[in-house]
Amino acid sequence: MSILELNNVSYSYDGRRRVLEDINWSFDEHKLYAVTGRSGAGKTTLLSLVAGLTNPTEGAVLFDGKDLSKLDRYRYRSHDVGVIFQSFNLLPHLTAVENVELGMRASGKRIGHRRDQAMELLDKVGLDESLATRRVLKLSGGEQQRVAIARALSFDPKVVLADEPTGNLDLATQNDIVSMLGDLADEGKCVIVVTHSPEVVECVDQVYRLKAEAVKAKKTRRRQSN
Ligand SMILES: Nc1ncnc2c1ncn2[C@@H]1O[C@H](COP(=O)(O)OP(=O)(O)O)[C@@H](O)[C@H]1O
Ligand SMILES: [Mg+2]
Numbered sequence: 001m002s003i004l005e006l007n008n009v010s011y012s013y014d015g016r017r018r019v020l021e022d023i024n025w026s027f028d029e030h031k032l033y034a035v036t037g038r039s040g041a042g043k044t045t046l047l048s049l050v051a052g053l054t055n056p057t058e059g060a061v062l063f064d065g066k067d068l069s070k071l072d073r074y075r076y077r078s079h080d081v082g083v084i085f086q087s088f089n090l091l092p093h094l095t096a097v098e099n100v101e102l103g104m105r106a107s108g109k110r111i112g113h114r115r116d117q118a119m120e121l122l123d124k125v126g127l128d129e130s131l132a133t134r135r136v137l138k139l140s141g142g143e144q145q146r147v148a149i150a151r152a153l154s155f156d157p158k159v160v161l162a163d164e165p166t167g168n169l170d171l172a173t174q175n176d177i178v179s180m181l182g183d184l185a186d187e188g189k190c191v192i193v194v195t196h197s198p199e200v201v202e203c204v205d206q207v208y209r210l211k212a213e214a215v216k217a218k219k220t221r222r223r224q225s226n
Contacts, residue, residue: 001065002026003158003190004050008059011045015057019045022059025208029158032185033192034201037210043194044086046210047161050192051083052076063159078107082152084162088144092137096122096147099136103154111155121150125180142173149180160184160191166200178203 004027011020019042027033037043048054049061052073061068063076077083090099100118104111111117122132125146136144145165152160162181166174178193178200185191185205193200201207 002028003064004192005062005065006050006059007062009049009056009061010058011042011049011054012057013045018057020049020056020210027159027190027192029190030185030188031190031205032182032203033190034204034207035192035194035210036196036201036207039196041210043210044163047083047163047192047194050159051081051161079109079155080157081159081161082155082157084145084148084152084160084165086163086167088148090136090144090147090151093135095133095135096127096139096143096150097132099147100150100154103151107155109155118150118154121153122147125150126176142169142177145169145173145177149177153184158189160189162191162193164194164196166195166197171199174199 006023006025009020009023010018012018023046035043035046049056052061052063052068052071055061055069063071063080068076091102094102097115097118100121101114104114104118119129119132127143127146127150131139131143136147139147149162149165152162160181165181166177169177174197181191181193182203193204195201
């Protein structure tokens with residue numbers, strides 16, 4: 001059984017136009033996935049369904065075979081799924097290590113020696129002690145991205161989701177981040193990355209593509225009228 005399954009998932013924000021239409025995808029542990037598609041195709045919407053932030057309009061998202069809409073979604077979000085948001089969602093006036101500790105505390109999972117574990121996680125994503133104890137607002141974009149990854153891992157979730165994690169990074173940092181996500185999959189996690197980057201797509205185990213139906217329909221119409 002897959003750790004995550006999307007069964008006939010459709011989603012609409014306004015009850016009319018469907019952003020997602022009848023998606024049937026599954027995701028396994030020990031694997032790195034890419035979700036691609038042009039801007040507006042519904043990638044972030046799909047991640048928010050998988051993250052348990054909202055329920056599908058039709059169909060179901062199953063975690064470990066259970067319908068997410070019937071599970072305690074707060075527990076799911078604080079125990080089972082770590083999310084790296086496009087905007088990082090870090091607290092800029094706290095240090096890197098404080099941000100990671102906050103993720104641990106919010107989870108409520110029993111975690112001994114939070115500070116030590118947080119430092120260990122930051123070290124794992126390539127931030128030494130001097131960076132780990134610096135306020136986030138004084139870190140570079142790439143360093144903040146690493147903090148966001150460490151925070152997403154703070155409660156040892158089975159599923160890790162990342163929305164455009166390499167968006168504004170140079171190629172070397174991008175490669176670093178992707179290899180880090182690949183390592184997480186090797187360690188047993190199910191890692192799902194939303195990305196535009198062809199380099200990232202090259203590195204994953206499996207790619208799912210979202211088609212922007214609405215955009216396509218418009219183009220066809222214009223061509224016919226010419
Ligand atoms: N909160 C919202 N309310 C209404 N429409 C939205 C909302 N968020 C996104 N959309 C629309 O849904 C579509 C998919 O958006 P999104 O999932 O953010 O796409 P992507 O991440 O692939 O760029 C877009 O047409 C966008 O305008
Ligand atoms: Mg998006």
